[in-house]
Amino acid sequence: MGDKSVANLGEFGVIQHIFAPIQSKQGEGVQLGIGDDAACLVVPRTQDLLATTDTMVEGIHFSSDADPYLLGQKALAVNLSDIAAMGGLPRWYLLSMAVPNRTSQSWLEEFARGVKAASEMFHVALVGGDTVRSNAKIVITVQMLGLIGQHRAVARSGAQVGDRLYLSGTLGDSAFGLAHLLGKLPAMLADDVSYLSRRHHLPEPRIQLGMALQDAALAHACIDVSDGLLADLQHICEASQVSAVVDVEKLPFSESAQRVIAQYGRSALELALTGGEDYELLFAISPGAADQVEKIVHQVGVSLVEIGEVVGVGERPGVVVRQGGEVLSIAQSGWTHF
Numbered sequence: 437m438g439d440k441s442v443a444n445l446g447e448f449g450v451i452q453h454i455f456a457p458i459q460s461k462q463g464e465g466v467q468l469g470i471g472d473d474a475a476c477l478v479v480p481r482t483q484d485l486l487a488t489t490d491t492m493v494e495g496i497h498f499s500s501d502a503d504p505y506l507l508g509q510k511a512l513a514v515n516l517s518d519i520a521a522m523g524g525l526p527r528w529y530l531l532s533m534a535v536p537n538r539t540s541q542s543w544l545e546e547f548a549r550g551v552k553a554a555s556e557m558f559h560v561a562l563v564g565g566d567t568v569r570s571n572a573k574i575v576i577t578v579q580m581l582g583l584i585g586q587h588r589a590v591a592r593s594g595a596q597v598g599d600r601l602y603l604s605g606t607l608g609d610s611a612f613g614l615a616h617l618l619g620k621l622p623a624m625l626a627d628d629v630s631y632l633s634r635r636h637h638l639p640e641p642r643i644q645l646g647m648a649l650q651d652a653a654l655a656h657a658c659i660d661v662s663d664g665l666l667a668d669l670q671h672i673c674e675a676s677q678v679s680a681v682v683d684v685e686k687l688p689f690s691e692s693a694q695r696v697i698a699q700y701g702r703s704a705l706e707l708a709l710t711g712g713e714d715y716e717l718l719f720a721i722s723p724g725a726a727d728q729v730e731k732i733v734h735q736v737g738v739s740l741v742e743i744g745e746v747v748g749v750g751e752r753p754g755v756v757v758r759q760g761g762e763v764l765s766i767a768q769s770g771w772t773h774f
């Protein structure tokens with residue numbers, strides 16, 4: 437197909453030749469999939485349905501020269517991460533694209549190859565979508581549907597005073613990778629650039645962790661860190677009507693991130709806490725449940741560290757960051773679109 441534009445294929449050509457082949461066989465629980473006016477899905481009687489959506493816009497969520505294969509994987513990963521944060525099992529998804537005429541067929545094919553790779557890796561089935569022309573930028577929307585036991589969804593609103601706050605994986609890698617790509621934080625070792633930019637382009641949705649926490653009824657509240665640790669912790673605080681204290685000394689940083697912070701100091705530290713797109717799980721558990729956390733670490737093979745605690749609400753819900761006994765004042769808590 438070379439570098440011909442998608443305009444050569446036409447709307448139904450794009451669906452038939454590029455998107456439909458992502459789903460080569462009927463997914464489990466799919467009564468009607470791609471090709472009808474709506475998909476028809478079988479939700480088992482004993483389960484609740486989780487539904488989430490995330491949009492990615494060229495120039496806002498990814499640069500025009502981003503690798504379409506990785507972008508396809510990321511479009512799914514950010515949605516899978518939201519299902520993970522609820523403790524559910526992702527099952528089905530819809531994919532909607534607004535595509536300008538200038539887009540090449542090979543770009544779209546690579547994108548679809550990335551979507552297919554992620555959907556096979558995480559066992560989710562494409563059941564529909566929408567394909568339209570854009571007069572400017574590429575816009576990608578995924579809606580992810582998942583299943584969870586009845587009334588078992590882990591909300592943001594259950595954090596209790598005295599709870600310990602835990603974070604999976606490491607913090608700030610994605611923000612550092614992006615900053616370097618955008619020409620900020622230029623001084624980095626080549627190995628760090630490749631690790632950090634990979635963490636930016638290819639987040640790992642913590643599905644097994646979310647399900648294990650839910651299964652053990654361990655997390656009182658959970659959120660995935662997409663806007664930044666401080667912003668997303670603030671969301672838990674507001675939903676739960678509590679406040680939180682985070683200790684910088686406890687935060688988990690990768691070796692690459694530690695080198696960036698050593699090089700750039702306070703501004704890099706603030707970026708790690710506020711940059712976002714970590715797609716790690718942040719959750720609150722009872723102070724007596726630390727042993728169970730260790731079991732889950734072994735079960736799912738993802739590191740979990742205690743980063744702070746839940747405190748009384750005070751005047752209003754808020755997050756305090758402490759370092760060496762002092763309170764750090766950080767102006768921006770995370771990413772906002774407007």
Ligand SMILES: Nc1ncnc2c1ncn2[C@@H]1O[C@H](COP(=O)(O)OP(=O)(O)OP(=O)(O)O)[C@@H](O)[C@H]1O
Pocket residue numbers: 490518662663
């Ligand atoms: N246009 C909208 N209409 C209805 N609900 C919306 C709309 N935009 C966002 N929401 C809802 O508001 C809540 C917060 O949305 P937000 O997009 O910040 O989710 P998030 O998981 O915190 O972030 P991310 O978008 O990075 O996944 C979610 O419950 C979402 O479904």
Ligand SMILES: Cc1ncc(C[n+]2csc(CCOP(=O)(O)O)c2C)c(N)n1
Pocket residue numbers: 490491495496497498499614662663711712713771
């Ligand atoms: C080119 C480019 N510039 C900036 C960013 C950073 N960025 C965009 S959206 C977002 C938060 C999550 O989005 P949402 O809340 O929409 O899920 C972040 C941190 C990027 N990824 N690419």
Ligand SMILES: [Mg+2]
Pocket residue numbers: 517518521659660662
């Ligand atoms: Mg989320």
